[in-house]
Every structure is written in C-alpha cells, then in structure tokens.
Amino acid sequence: xxxxxxxxxxxxxxxxxxxxxxxxxxxxxxxxxxxxxxxxxxxxxxxxxxxxxxxxxxxxxxxxxxxxxxxxxxxxxxxxxxxxxxxxxxxxxxxxxxxxxxxxxxxxxxxxxxxxxxxxxxxxxxxxxxxxxxxxxxxxxxxxxxxxxxxxxxxxxxxxxxxxxxxxxxxxxxxxxxxxxxxxxxxxxxxxxxxxxxxxxxxxxxxxxxxxxxxxxxxxxxxxxxxxxxxxxxxxxxxxxxxxxxxxxxxxxxxxxxxxxxxxxxxxxxxxxxxxxxxxxxxxxxxxxxxxxxxxxxxxxxxxxxxxxxxxxxxxxxxxxxxxxxxxxxxxxxxxxxxxxxxxxxxxxxxxxxxxxxxxxxxxxxx
Amino acid sequence: xxxxxxxxxxxxxxxxxxxxxxxxxxxxxxxxxxxxxxxxxxxxxxxxxxxxxxxxxxxxxxxxxxxxxxxxxxxxxxxxxxxxxxxxxxxxxxxxxxxxxxxxxxxxxxxxxxxxxxxxxxxxxxxxxxxxxxxxxxxxxxxxxxxxxxxxxxxxxxxxxxxxxxxxxxxxxxxxxxxxxxxxxxxxxxxxxxxxxxxxxxxxxxxxxxxxxxxxxxxxxxxxxxxxxxxxxxxxxxxxxxxxxxxxxxxxxxxxxxxxxxxxxxxxxxxxxxxxxxxxxxxxxxxxxxxxxxxxxxxxxxxxxxxxxxxxxxxxxxxxxxxxxxxxxxxxxxxxxxxxxxxxxxxxxxxxxxxxxxxxxxxxxxxxxxxxxxxxxxxxxxxxxxxxxxxxxxxxxxxxxxxxxxxxxxxxxxxxxxxxxxxxxxxxxxxxxxxxxxxxxxxxxxxxxxx
Numbered sequence: 001x002x003x004x005x006x007x008x009x010x011x012x013x014x015x016x017x018x019x020x021x022x023x024x025x026x027x028x029x030x031x032x033x034x035x036x037x038x039x040x041x042x043x044x045x046x047x048x049x050x051x052x053x054x055x056x057x058x059x060x061x062x063x064x065x066x067x068x069x070x071x072x073x074x075x076x077x078x079x080x081x082x083x084x085x086x087x088x089x090x091x092x093x094x095x096x097x098x099x100x101x102x103x104x105x106x107x108x109x110x111x112x113x114x115x116x117x118x119x120x121x122x123x124x125x126x127x128x129x130x131x132x133x134x135x136x137x138x139x140x141x142x143x144x145x146x147x148x149x150x151x152x153x154x155x156x157x158x159x160x161x162x163x164x165x166x167x168x169x170x171x172x173x174x175x176x177x178x179x180x181x182x183x184x185x186x187x188x189x190x191x192x193x194x195x196x197x198x199x200x201x202x203x204x205x206x207x208x209x210x211x212x213x214x215x216x217x218x219x220x221x222x223x224x225x226x227x228x229x230x231x232x233x234x235x236x237x238x239x240x241x242x243x244x245x246x247x248x249x250x251x252x253x254x255x256x257x258x259x260x261x262x263x264x265x266x267x268x269x270x271x272x273x274x275x276x277x278x279x280x281x282x283x284x285x286x287x288x289x290x291x292x293x294x295x296x297x298x299x300x301x302x303x304x305x306x307x308x309x310x311x312x313x314x315x316x317x318x319x320x321x322x323x324x325x326x327x328x329x330x331x332x333x334x335x336x337x338x339x340x341x342x343x344x345x346x347x348x349x350x351x352x353x354x355x356x357x358x359x360x361x362x363x364x365x366x367x
Numbered sequence: 368x369x370x371x372x373x374x375x376x377x378x379x380x381x382x383x384x385x386x387x388x389x390x391x392x393x394x395x396x397x398x399x400x401x402x403x404x405x406x407x408x409x410x411x412x413x414x415x416x417x418x419x420x421x422x423x424x425x426x427x428x429x430x431x432x433x434x435x436x437x438x439x440x441x442x443x444x445x446x447x448x449x450x451x452x453x454x455x456x457x458x459x460x461x462x463x464x465x466x467x468x469x470x471x472x473x474x475x476x477x478x479x480x481x482x483x484x485x486x487x488x489x490x491x492x493x494x495x496x497x498x499x500x501x502x503x504x505x506x507x508x509x510x511x512x513x514x515x516x517x518x519x520x521x522x523x524x525x526x527x528x529x530x531x532x533x534x535x536x537x538x539x540x541x542x543x544x545x546x547x548x549x550x551x552x553x554x555x556x557x558x559x560x561x562x563x564x565x566x567x568x569x570x571x572x573x574x575x576x577x578x579x580x581x582x583x584x585x586x587x588x589x590x591x592x593x594x595x596x597x598x599x600x601x602x603x604x605x606x607x608x609x610x611x612x613x614x615x616x617x618x619x620x621x622x623x624x625x626x627x628x629x630x631x632x633x634x635x636x637x638x639x640x641x642x643x644x645x646x647x648x649x650x651x652x653x654x655x656x657x658x659x660x661x662x663x664x665x666x667x668x669x670x671x672x673x674x675x676x677x678x679x680x681x682x683x684x685x686x687x688x689x690x691x692x693x694x695x696x697x698x699x700x701x702x703x704x705x706x707x708x709x710x711x712x713x714x715x716x717x718x719x720x721x722x723x724x725x726x727x728x729x730x731x732x733x734x735x736x737x738x739x740x741x742x743x744x745x746x747x748x749x750x751x752x753x754x755x756x757x758x759x760x761x762x763x764x765x766x767x768x769x770x771x772x773x774x775x776x777x778x779x780x781x782x783x784x785x786x787x788x789x790x791x792x793x794x795x796x797x798x799x800x801x802x803x804x805x806x807x808x809x810x811x812x813x814x815x816x817x818x
C-alpha cells in the first residue's frame with residue numbers, strides 16, 4: 001500500500017519475557033511505574049497513513065493490519081491530515097501515557113486502547129482533555145465517561161470451538177453448558193480447554209475481573225477449569241490457531257474480533273447466552289496533545305456511521321440484528337467506562353484475582 | 368423635559384423590582400440550602416464508600432490486605448462524572464494500596480473526618496475513616512481516605528436552584544401580566560373621563576357622571592364637579608354683574624348727559640345741584656354692584672367661620688352710616704346676652720345687614736330697630752321699621768334684582784335686597800318678612816351652629 005511502511009521491532013518472545021518480569025513484581029501499577037522510569041521501549045509496529053501536512057500521532061493497542069482500512073478512509077476524507085500510527089502493547093501504552101501525563105515525554109494526540117481499566121485510570125488521574133459533540137453525547141452511558149473517554153468499538157468475549165471435533169449437540173451455548181460439558185466429559189476435555197493467562201494478558205485479566213463481578217458462575221468455572229486441567233495461555237492468535245488445528249477443543253473468553261480477523265473456517269463462535277461481555281475499545285485525547293482539533297476529527301470520524309459500518313465489517317462492532325446472533329439484549333454486558341474499573345487496577349485486588357486463577361490452573365500439577 | 372412614567376409603568380416597575388428582589392433572595396437561599404443538601408447527600412456516599420473499603424481490610428500473613436469492593440466504587444459512581452481518589456495507609460502512613468498522590472490529610476481524632484482539598488487541580492471533597500487492628504500478627508491503625516471531585520454536588524445544587532427558580536419565574540411572568548392588565552383596567556375610567564373633558568364645550572360646566580366609577584375616582588370626580596359648580600356660579604355672577612352694570616348704568620348716564628346739556632344751556636345752580644345728585648347716586652349704584660359681586664364671590668371662595676350675628680348687628684349700628692342716609696332717624700339695637708352663631712363670612716353678613724337697614728330707612732317709617740334672635744334652629748338678623756310694609760304685590764317680588772317700586776327713590780338701584788338674598792342662599796338660609804303690630808320686619812335667616 002502506498003504511503004505505508006511497517007517494521008517489526010521486537011519479537012513475541014521479548015514481549016513475553018518482559019511481561020513475566022512484570023508479573024514477578026505484582027500489580028500493574030508498580031509495573032507501569034517501573035516501565036515509566038525504566039529504559040525506553042520500542043513500539044511493536046508503526047505505520048503512516050496519508051500525506052497531509054498536519055501529523056496526528058495515534059498510539060493504539062489495535063493491530064495495524066486490522067485498523068488500516070479505517071485509517072486509510074480517514075486520511076482520504078481529511079487530506080490535510082496524515083496519521084502516524086504506533087502499535088503498542090497495552091501495558092507499554094499505559095506506561096507511556098502515564099509518563100506523558102507526568103510531563104516526562106510529549107503526549108500522543110490520540111490514545112486508543114482495549115485495556116479499559118487503564119484508560120479509566122488515566123482519565124481519573126486527569127491525563128485526558130475533554131471533548132464534546134452531538135456524537136459523543138449520543139453514546140450510551142457505559143461507553144463514555146466525563147466527556148474524556150469514549151468507547152469506539154463493541155467486541156464480544158466469545159467461546160470458540162473446533163467445528164470438526166465437537167458435535168453440534170455438544171456445543172455449549174452458555175457458561176452452564178460449558179460447565180455441564182466439563183463435568184460430563186472430563187476425560188475428553190482434559191488439557192484441551194484454553195483461556196487467557198490473566199497474568200500475562202491484560203485483556204484476559206479484564207475479562208476475568210469482569211466475570212468475577214458478573215456472576216457466581218465464576219467460582220464454578222475456575223473449579224471446573226482446575227478439574228479438567230485447562231490451559232492458560234497468553235495470546236489470542238495462539239489460542240485461535242490451537243483451536244483451528246484441533247489441539248484445543250474449546251477456548252473461553254476469546255475476543256470475538258480477533259476470531260473474525262483470523263478467518264479460520266474450522267473455528268465456531270458462541271456468544272454465551274447467560275451473558276456476553278462486550279469490550280469497548282476506548283479512545284482518549286491526552287491532556288496537552290499537540291493536535292487536539294485533529295484528534296477530535298478522528299473521534300468524530302470513528303463514531304460516524306461510515307466508520308462504524310467499516311468497523312462492523314472488520315468485526316470490531318457487533319451486528320445487532322436478529323439474523324446474526326440470538327443474543328438477548330439483557331445478555332449484553334458492556335464493560336462500562338466507569339470509575340468502578342479502578343478496582344481492576346488496585347494492586348491488592350489484582351494480586352488476589354491472579355492468585356485465585358493461578359491456584360486453579362496449578363491444580364493439575366498437584367494432582 | 369424628562370418623561371414622567373405612566374402609572375402602569377410605575378406599577379409594573381414596582382412588581383418587577385419585588386420579583387427581582389424575591390428571585391435573588393430565593394436563589395441565594397436555595398443555593399445555600401442546595402449546597403448543604405448536596406454536600407450532605409454526597410458526603411454520605413463518600414462515607415459509605417470509605418466504610419466499605421475499611422470493612423474490606425483484613426490481616427493476611429501479618430499485613431493488612433484490602434479486598435477492594437466494587438460496591439464502594441459503584442457508590443461513588445453515583446456521581447458519574449467525578450474523579451475518584453482512594454488510598455489505604457498503614458500505621459506509619461505508608462501506602463498499602465490506592466493512589467499515591469499527595470492529599471494533605473488533617474490530623475484528627477479517630478472518627479470519620481471530612482475535608483476539602485484539590486484533586487489534580489480540581490476542587491474535591493475527602494473523607495478519612497480509620498480502622499484499628501489489634502491482632503497477634505498485626506496491630507495499629509489503618510486509615511482509608513476516599514475523595515471525589517465536586518462536579519455532581521455543584522450540578523445538584525444548581526439543579527435545586529433552577530428547580531426553585533423556574534416556577535418562580537413563571538409565576539413572575541404571570542404576575543407581571545396580571546399587574547399590567549389590572550393597571551390598564553384601573554386607568555381605563557380615567558381615560559374615559561379625560562376624553563369626556565376634552566370633548567366638552569368650554570361653557571359646559573355640568574357635573575361629570577360618577578356612576579360606575581371606582582370609589583377612589585369618585586372622590587376625584589366629585590372634587591372636579593364641585594370645582595366646576597363653583598366656576599359655574601362665578602361665571603354666572605360675572606355675567607350678571609356685567610349685564611346689571613350695563614343695564615343700571617344706562618339710565619343714570621343718560622340722565623347725567625341730559626342734565627349736563629341743560630347745564631350748558633342755562634347754567635343755573637339748581638341744574639348743577641341735580642347733576643351732582645345724579646353723579647352721587649351713580650357712585651352709590653357702583654358701590655352696590657361691587658358689593659353684590661364681592662358677596663357672591665366671597666360666598667364661594669372665602670372660608671366659612673363661626674360668626675356671632677350680634678356682633679354684625681352691633682357694628683352696623685355703631686358705624687352710624689344711617690345718619691348720613693337719614694339724619695335724625697333713631698336706630699335701636701335689640702340683642703340678647705347669648706351669642707347667636709352661624710357659619711358664614713363676616714363681610715358678606717355685614718353687607719347684607721347694611722342693605723337691610725338702608726332698605727328700612729329708605730322705604731319704612733322711623734323709628735327703626737336692628738335686632739338678633741334665635742328661633743329654634745334658625746338665627747334671625749332683622750330690621751324693623753314702624754311702617755306697615757310694602758304692598759303684598761311688591762312684597763312677593765322682594766329680593767329680585769332691580770325690583771324697583773314706584774316708591775323707589777331716584778338713588779335706589781333695587782339691588783339692596785338682592786344682595787341679602789344672595790347672602791342668604793350662599794349660606795343655606797333665606798330672606799323672611801314679618802308683619803307685626805308695631806311694624807314691618809325684614810330678616811336674614813340662617814341656620815344656627817350648635818354651640
């Protein structure tokens with residue numbers, strides 16, 4: 001593509017190692033602090049869209065590959081702008097944003113992250129600039145906070161399974177179905193159920209934390225995972241590939257948009273009928289951004305019907321139609337942009353949830 | 368010239384002023400109350416959240432562990448747009464969990480304490496709750512500080528103010544409209560009156576109608592009507608004076624001219640004598656005309672006071688004017704010991720008495736008596752001569768202007784008794800005649816003032 005360039009700077013292994021180091025130190029706050037003061041880290045990937053004179057610096061956790069059609073359309077409609085897009089891991093992005101908020105480095109113009117709890121933390125720490133328009137006000141309450149943070153996407157946390165290996169009658173439609181399946185066929189599922197390693201994956205942690213708030217099934221799920229020796233793994237791509245190849249039969253709490261992007265024909269998707277967590281990737285304009293007006297234009301564009309339709313095609317916004325899913329409106333649980341997310345970042349709370357999770361996934365070793 | 372505001376504008380301005388003053392008062396008081404209410408309501412949320420967090424602290428492996436409850440943050444999220452601060456600190460003030468931003472916590476005893484401080488450059492409200500642990504592994508005080516910016520509190524206070532002011536503003540508009548309508552309808556009769564007056568013929572001094580007018584206006588229209596009646600009488604008197612004067616002067620002036628011409632021809636001392644007598648009687652006539660005009664004027668304009676009729680009679684007799692008119696005639700004074708008071712004006716009464724006396728001296732027979740009586744509710748100022756009085760035909764016309772009889776002397780203008788009549792009617796009395804065995808009485812009869 002013209003005007004674009006990419007370079008992979010670091011490997012997954014590097015990232016994994018850093019994350020392991022971080023978890024050794026416990027809470028994300030401590031980790032973020034360390035990273036803010038530690039040596040400068042490089043981004044995972046960069047891209048440049050458009051050739052306008054005004055450069056809008058976007059720092060995001062979203063893969064460039066997924067997001068580039070939207071960005072191409074944005075610069076096509078705003079020829080005076082060009083977008084310098086940097087893709088970061090969520091924890092790195094959090095550390096950078098905190099550093100920018102402290103004034104130790106210049107802020108980006110737009111920060112877009114799937115780690116809702118970190119974005120809420122940043123807004124709560126007065127790191128964001130307000131922006132108000134008819135479109136931002138039209139957002140539901142769960143998708144905006146203080147007119148400083150807006151949810152751009154709607155991505156469900158889904159259960160995926162291998163269509164070849166799991167009979168249609170065995171496919172669990174809800175958490176209760178999954179629990180029953182794990183109870184009735186423990187031998188068949190042993191070692192072949194996967195979910196995120198919540199220590200390593202910010203997204204996995206957010207889903208687990210939201211699960212722990214939503215329902216009493218959380219405890220039962222952990223117990224059942226422990227019984228069948230579920231696998232905790234770090235990355236969406238790895239999980240989806242495992243399911244596609246049949247090494248894993250069922251994966252729990254996988255981000256639906258990644259599944260859609262992977263385009264694996266053998267992977268079936270279930271929106272749990274009891275409740276489906278919906279993640280809204282959130283956008284903020286950092287305080288002191290060099291191009292706040294251009295950032296506002298990007299926000300307007302992303303919330304506009306055109307971009308939302310494109311995001312829907314990519315799978316970043318759920319279709320709401322009877323033909324698509326049987327999901328009841330009451331089963332939708334949008335992870336709200338609210339100060340309650342601050343609890344997710346609390347050091348003690350995080351340590352406790354990770355300990356619970358780790359206990360469950362270590363049970364296999366003890367047996 | 369500065370524009371004088373209309374009455375309606377004044378009323379509206381007064382109503383507006385009252386409304387504004389009331390509005391400011393209500394706004395200030397609801398703002399103060401609303402702020403207190405918002406503070407109380409949100410302070411409770413703050414305390415609830417802090418207590419929740421304090422409750423969730425437990426000692427684990429020899430150190431306090433906070434299982435931060437989401438419910439606390441959901442409580443705080445009741446103020447959806449406010450930023451939150453929380454910090455749990457151990458005995459030494461070291462952070463156990465929470466946000467390590469510098470909030471100056473006041474030193475205070477071990478119960479919940481609220482304080483105001485800044486949170487990242489925004490006004491915020493904080494509460495500190497402490498919990499004391501005394502366990503084998505850990506003992507000491509753990510403090511929980513929870514704070515929140517004050518956006519929701521301000522919004523609530525503002526909402527209370529607008530809620531209170533909005534109906535008041537509506538009522539104010541209604542009140543203004545009503546005041547305007549009332550002022551308009553109150554002014555309408557005035558407009559009608561002024562239109563009536565403007566459309567009038569300048570000589571039309573008939574009273575304006577008072578039916579259907581409000582009480583307040585009736586008083587005003589009444590005074591205007593009273594004034595117009597006075598004006599009417601003055602104008603009438605003036606007209607009479609002018610026509611009388613013209614009428615009265617014609618004959619003597621013609622006579623004087625004839626005599627002067629005669630004097631030119633023969634120049635006898637007798638002709639000169641007659642010319643002098645004519646001019647003298649012309650002077651007397653002018654005096655009488657003036658006096659009558661004066662009496663009519665004063666009856667309307669001079670203030671009425673209590674006058675003792677005896678004093679009037681006494682002055683007439685004491686003045687001894689009658690000695691000029693009829694030398695040698697005896698004039699007796701017959702008055703009692705008690706004052707006889709009437710409400711009138713002394714000059715007019717004197718003129719009336721003088722004319723009564725001169726009438727008796729001219730037309731009656733001596734001796735003549737002047738007296739004052741009280742007869743029931745009436746006061747009589749009378750003059751009696753010893754004659755039998757005029758013919759009944761003449762007596763019926765007594766008091767009319769220029770009612771001169773055959774017996775009238777040359778120097779009489781016939782105005783004397785009409786002056787008496789004018790005074791009598793001006794002060795609510797009448798002129799009376801009476802035939803007595805000892806003579807003929809003419810009297811000015813006025814109502815007595817109760818003493």
